[in-house]
Amino acid sequence: MNFAKKLLAILALVPGLALANEGGHPLDKAPDRSTNMAALQNGAKLFVNYCLNCHNASSMRYNRLKDLGLTEEQIKGNLLFTGEKVGEMMTTAMPAKDAKAWFGVVPPDLSVIARAKAGPGGTGGDYLYTYLRTFYKDDTRPNGWNNLMVANVAMPHVLHELQGVQVAKFAEEKDPHDPSKSVHKFVGFEQVKPGTLNKLEFDTQVADLVGYMEWMAEPAAQTRKRLGVWVLIFLTGFALLAWRLNASYWKEVK
Numbered sequence: 001m002n003f004a005k006k007l008l009a010i011l012a013l014v015p016g017l018a019l020a021n022e023g024g025h026p027l028d029k030a031p032d033r034s035t036n037m038a039a040l041q042n043g044a045k046l047f048v049n050y051c052l053n054c055h056n057a058s059s060m061r062y063n064r065l066k067d068l069g070l071t072e073e074q075i076k077g078n079l080l081f082t083g084e085k086v087g088e089m090m091t092t093a094m095p096a097k098d099a100k101a102w103f104g105v106v107p108p109d110l111s112v113i114a115r116a117k118a119g120p121g122g123t124g125g126d127y128l129y130t131y132l133r134t135f136y137k138d139d140t141r142p143n144g145w146n147n148l149m150v151a152n153v154a155m156p157h158v159l160h161e162l163q164g165v166q167v168a169k170f171a172e173e174k175d176p177h178d179p180s181k182s183v184h185k186f187v188g189f190e191q192v193k194p195g196t197l198n199k200l201e202f203d204t205q206v207a208d209l210v211g212y213m214e215w216m217a218e219p220a221a222q223t224r225k226r227l228g229v230w231v232l233i234f235l236t237g238f239a240l241l242a243w244r245l246n247a248s249y250w251k252e253v254k
Contacts, residue, residue, distance in 0.1 A: 025148040025186065027122035030129035033211025034222060037069045043212025044068060046205060048079045048090075050158045051110060054099060057090040059111035060216050067219055103143075103154045114210070114217040124217070128210045132159065133203065136168040136189060148186060163202045164195030 033039040044065055047057075062075055063086045070079075072086050080086070082093060096106045117124035131149040135157035138146035145160075147153040148168065157163075166189040175181040197205065215221070 025130065025134065027126040028130045028133070030123065030125035030210050030214075031207040033208060034215065036211070039208045040068050040212050040215055041070060042205075043208040043210070043215075044070075045078060046209040047110075047212050047216075048081075050209075052090060052092055053158075054092060054094055054103075054107045054155075056092050056107075056109045057111045057216060058109055060090045060219075062086050062088060062090060064219060068215070105154050107155070110213065110216075112217045114214040123214075125210050125214045128213060129206060132206045132210070133163075135160070135163075135166075137165050137192070138168075159202075159206070160195065162195050162197045162205060164191055165193035166191050 033043065051057075062079065062084065063072070065075055065079070066072070075086055092107075099106050114124035114128060117127040119127070121127075127149070131147065134148035135145050135153075136148070137144065141152065143154070143156040145153070145155075145157045146168070147155075169187045169190055170184050171187050172182045173185045175183045195202065218224075
């Protein structure tokens with residue numbers, strides 16, 4: 001018991017285990033969109049319009065969006081803009097060398113980003129939901145933006161027209177571990193320019209986008225969960241049957 005307590009105390013001191021983000025900002029809980037087909041369809045539209053310009057989703061084909069209730073005609077008419085075919089992978093037309101030159105780093109593939117960002121502090125969806133809502137204007141950065149989750153982020157705020165422009169407010173406070181030092185603590189955002197959406201509308205759109213990215217990371221998740229329930233029911237019934245057969249067999253042997 002004492003060993004377990006000591007181990008937990010040590011783990012609590014390891015950087016990064018307490019939160020699932022680089023900047024130490026707490027994660028907001030992402031709304032569940034896993035069974036909301038309309039929200040997932042909207043998320044797919046947002047992903048194609050705002051994310052696929054720079055990022056790849058090279059493990060996902062456009063025709064897999066039929067699983068969200070979209071027809072091939074709807075995919076062609078609303079989600080294909082540069083001559084791609086429905087059976088092709090969701091990739092960007094931006095060359096990697098150009099992305100490297102413009103952003104300083106090649107934008108990561110987003111196919112399974114919602115699973116890759118999961119950690120002890122929350123799910124990958126929680127991470128993405130918080131990340132996409134915590135961009136703020138920072139004129140000291142080359143792209144003019146910064147982020148509470150990823151300090152000095154290379155990615156610009158692609159959703160700023162929807163959210164508007166906000167600046168982050170920080171305060172200097174005494175370090176609770178060392179009173180001789182001070183810490184730069186985030187205290188809130190101030191909206192300096194409105195976007196086309198209000199806060200609730202923007203959060204809803206981001207939730208739909210994140211919901212789609214969670215679905216994209218494992219399109220068969222809901223099927224897996226349903227099958228898992230039936231498998232557990234079968235195994236439970238089989239175990240009961242085997243238990244009674246075993247009892248009956250040994251009763252005759254005795």
